[in-house]
Amino acid sequence: MKRIDPEWNHFHNINEDDNDFPTDLKYTIRLYKKNELIYRQGDLCDALNILMSGSVKTEMITESGNLMGIEIIKAPRPLAPAFLFSDNNRFPVDVTSLEEVEILRIPKDEVIRLMTSRPDFMQQFLTHNANRTQFLTNRLQLLSIKTIKGKIAHFLLEQANEEGKTFTLNRNQTELADFFGVARPSLARSLSEMVQEGLISIKNKEYTVLNAKGLRELLV
Amino acid sequence: MKRIDPEWNHFHNINEDDNDFPTDLKYTIRLYKKNELIYRQGDLCDALNILMSGSVKTEMITESGNLMGIEIIKAPRPLAPAFLFSDNNRFPVDVTSLEEVEILRIPKDEVIRLMTSRPDFMQQFLTHNANRTQFLTNRLQLLSIKTIKGKIAHFLLEQANEEGKTFTLNRNQTELADFFGVARPSLARSLSEMVQEGLISIKNKEYTVLNAKGLRELLV
DNA sequence: TTCAAAGTGTAACATTTGTTACACCTGAGA
DNA sequence: TCTCAGGTGTAACAAATGTTACACTTTGAA
Numbered sequence: 001m002k003r004i005d006p007e008w009n010h011f012h013n014i015n016e017d018d019n020d021f022p023t024d025l026k027y028t029i030r031l032y033k034k035n036e037l038i039y040r041q042g043d044l045c046d047a048l049n050i051l052m053s054g055s056v057k058t059e060m061i062t063e064s065g066n067l068m069g070i071e072i073i074k075a076p077r078p079l080a081p082a083f084l085f086s087d088n089n090r091f092p093v094d095v096t097s098l099e100e101v102e103i104l105r106i107p108k109d110e111v112i113r114l115m116t117s118r119p120d121f122m123q124q125f126l127t128h129n130a131n132r133t134q135f136l137t138n139r140l141q142l143l144s145i146k147t148i149k150g151k152i153a154h155f156l157l158e159q160a161n162e163e164g165k166t167f168t169l170n171r172n173q174t175e176l177a178d179f180f181g182v183a184r185p186s187l188a189r190s191l192s193e194m195v196q197e198g199l200i201s202i203k204n205k206e207y208t209v210l211n212a213k214g215l216r217e218l219l220v
Numbered sequence: 221m222k223r224i225d226p227e228w229n230h231f232h233n234i235n236e237d238d239n240d241f242p243t244d245l246k247y248t249i250r251l252y253k254k255n256e257l258i259y260r261q262g263d264l265c266d267a268l269n270i271l272m273s274g275s276v277k278t279e280m281i282t283e284s285g286n287l288m289g290i291e292i293i294k295a296p297r298p299l300a301p302a303f304l305f306s307d308n309n310r311f312p313v314d315v316t317s318l319e320e321v322e323i324l325r326i327p328k329d330e331v332i333r334l335m336t337s338r339p340d341f342m343q344q345f346l347t348h349n350a351n352r353t354q355f356l357t358n359r360l361q362l363l364s365i366k367t368i369k370g371k372i373a374h375f376l377l378e379q380a381n382e383e384g385k386t387f388t389l390n391r392n393q394t395e396l397a398d399f400f401g402v403a404r405p406s407l408a409r410s411l412s413e414m415v416q417e418g419l420i421s422i423k424n425k426e427y428t429v430l431n432a433k434g435l436r437e438l439l440v
Numbered sequence: 441t442t443c444a445a446a447g448t449g450t451a452a453c454a455t456t457t458g459t460t461a462c463a464c465c466t467g468a469g470a
Numbered sequence: 471t472c473t474c475a476g477g478t479g480t481a482a483c484a485a486a487t488g489t490t491a492c493a494c495t496t497t498g499a500a
Contacts, residue, residue, distance in 0.1 A: 085346040122336065122342075126349075130307075133302035133306070185449085186486085190487095403459075405481095408478070409480075424466095
């Protein structure tokens with residue numbers, strides 16, 4: 001079985017080709033051509049939608065850390081699984097196909113039945129939701145820090161296990177600035193100030209926390 | 221049965237006094253005195269903790285919209301239910317009792333068993349998580365808008381169903397500024413500029429959207 | 441090695457927001 | 471009615487961040 005994105009394996013596990021696929025599961029598969037409007041903002045979300053192949057464009061928040069704006073989702077992934085069970089179960093944004101798209105649609109009742117009959121699926125579903133909540137909480141913490149230095153401190157303290165330990169970031173300044181939601185030169189300025197203040201040291205993409213206590217004071 | 225906060229009813233439903241309380245459920249109830257450290261940041265979270273009575277202090281993000289900082293949680297509410305099923309199932313913050321506290325503790329295995337055996341409980345659990353995710357997503361959207369005018373626009377467009385319709389806010393400027401995470405005079409300045417620009421009108425606490433299209437352009 | 445593209449450091453200036461301070465208004469009680 | 475506390479409008483200034491521009495460095499491929 002193809003395994004692309006570890007986080008979404010459990011949804012990819014639901015696959016017609018799978019021997020384990022429940023034979024009595026009620027579901028539909030819908031195909032969309034390129035540039036079709038799949039869901040409109042405000043549409044009722046009464047089924048679990050799993051993007052099986054292709055890619056779509058939405059404006060939701062994603063695991064990658066991007067906010068709002070246009071967002072591209074690639075198969076295999078569920079579409080807005082958080083909205084299936086919420087009280088206000090309506091799509092928050094438009095969903096449009098970017099290419100030929102295949103969507104597996106399992107009605108809410110069936111999802112519930114599937115979960116009660118297959119504890120492993122239920123646990124995977126729960127884990128997914130839990131991970132997403134945790135991600136959102138983290139992201140929210142980061143964004144709620146007002147100053148750029150504070151964001152940097154939060155991020156570096158999370159990365160560095162120990163004071164004085166050196167670690168390599170696989171993001172460049174531009175990506176880091178996007179992640180923080182700030183302008184690139186502003187990030188560079190803050191970084192160089194923090195180096196001057198002796199809080200951290202940077203050599204290429206190798207970062208070292210020199211003064212963890214000082215960093216913590218920036219978190220406000 | 222006491223029903224304090226509608227969102228948490230389903231957890232309050234699990235109550236020893238309840239006729240419906242499952243007789244074979246394995247659980248423990250722990251009592252804490254005032255100012256005891258209940259959980260420490262990094263502690264393993266392998267059970268569903270429900271605060272049955274009393275109140276505790278934490279630093280998590282809450283439904284009320286407050287970010288980080290010290291947060292007070294009053295019974296009945298679960299403590300960090302999102303972390304029970306997440307891959308990184310550790311408490312993100314310290315939890316300390318503010319008064320005498322009673323905590324119902326259901327092991328993870330038992331929670332799973334309870335959910336499979338009682339679909340209504342499962343659905344309530346799912347709905348709670350879904351609502352929380354939706355809340356966090358909303359909050360994140362708001363925070364990811366950089367300008368104060370943008371935040372105001374986002375908020376007012378959400379409140380106003382129609383252009384030209386007048387509605388009353390039950391928050392004063394100070395509360396609104398806290399909600400947006402900005403300084404009060406800055407909010408007032410932005411509001412009065414938006415009134416001057418003809419986007420909205422304000423009379424006491426009655427707000428009217430005059431130019432919805434113009435507001436949408438502020439969302440960037 | 442050479443060269444172009446991407447990444448980085450930094451400066452000058454513009455813009456936005458925060459801070460502080462104070463005057464005014466409004467409404468609930470004495 | 472008076473009074474006072476909370477809420478609001480606004481101004482002057484400070485601080486942080488964004489914008490634009492450009493030179494330098496690193497990297498990777500020809």
